[in-house]
Amino acid sequence: MSLIPIRSGSASGSGQERRDAARNRELLLCAARQLIEECGADGLTMDKLAERAGVGKGTVFRRFGSRAGLMMTLLSDAEAEFQGRFMFGPPPLGPGAPPLERLIAFGAGRIGYVLEYGDLARAADHSVYNKFEVPAAVLWHRHIEHLLRAAGFDADPWLMAMSLSATLDPERLLHAVRVHGVSPERLEESWRQLVTRVVGSAEGGIPE
Numbered sequence: 001m002s003l004i005p006i007r008s009g010s011a012s013g014s015g016q017e018r019r020d021a022a023r024n025r026e027l028l029l030c031a032a033r034q035l036i037e038e039c040g041a042d043g044l045t046m047d048k049l050a051e052r053a054g055v056g057k058g059t060v061f062r063r064f065g066s067r068a069g070l071m072m073t074l075l076s077d078a079e080a081e082f083q084g085r086f087m088f089g090p091p092p093l094g095p096g097a098p099p100l101e102r103l104i105a106f107g108a109g110r111i112g113y114v115l116e117y118g119d120l121a122r123a124a125d126h127s128v129y130n131k132f133e134v135p136a137a138v139l140w141h142r143h144i145e146h147l148l149r150a151a152g153f154d155a156d157p158w159l160m161a162m163s164l165s166a167t168l169d170p171e172r173l174l175h176a177v178r179v180h181g182v183s184p185e186r187l188e189e190s191w192r193q194l195v196t197r198v199v200g201s202a203e204g205g206i207p208e
Contacts, residue, residue: 025063028053032074041071041119071124072134078117079136085109086143099151100199106143107191110168115177115184121170141165153202160198167194 031053035044046067050057064070086106091097093105114121132141145161153160166172168191176182 021063024055024059028055028060028063028070029074032070036074036120041123044070044123046070068124071120075117075120075124078113082109082113083136083139099147100196103144103147103151103195103199104192106147107164107168107195108188110140111173111184111187111191114168114170114173118170118174122174137165148198151199151202153199155202164195164198167191 028049032044032049035048035052039048044067046057046060049070050060053060060070064073086093086102086109088094091105092101093109094102097105132138141161144164145157148157148160173187176187177184
């Protein structure tokens, strides 16, 4: 089973063209990572990237489509690693633990992901595309929905999964941490209480 990329794409042309495209893509990504280390994700512009990589700005846009598309590409490796953990990794995040434990672990894992890659994730959200319809976001939503169903929650689990996903929004989490000084531990405990109550409502009570 393959992992779902944060952004879909396709290759076309001859083998040499694909090799040249891959080489140029990696050159641009290396330059982008250098710029992020120097000036942060907010300081990365397509103009700066083109200048650093020694290419025209049109080349950058043809390769990534937009600044948000560039950010999505930079996030792909981290996203693939996170997907691997919740789809195939050890419990409680991976298979083998009860659904509620997996829900709690998923939220904690996602919070950690956002705190590490949040600036990139926030920039990737500012896209002309619907951020809720990118393949990786659809996978997160379906995973939460699947765990809700497995836990016995049948009162519109699709919509509840959407509501729970909203609490893990990068912009919201980073604002809580950076503006209000909320600790990661508080965020994780709030998620634990939230999903515990949601699952508990399906069981006719609120588990401790």
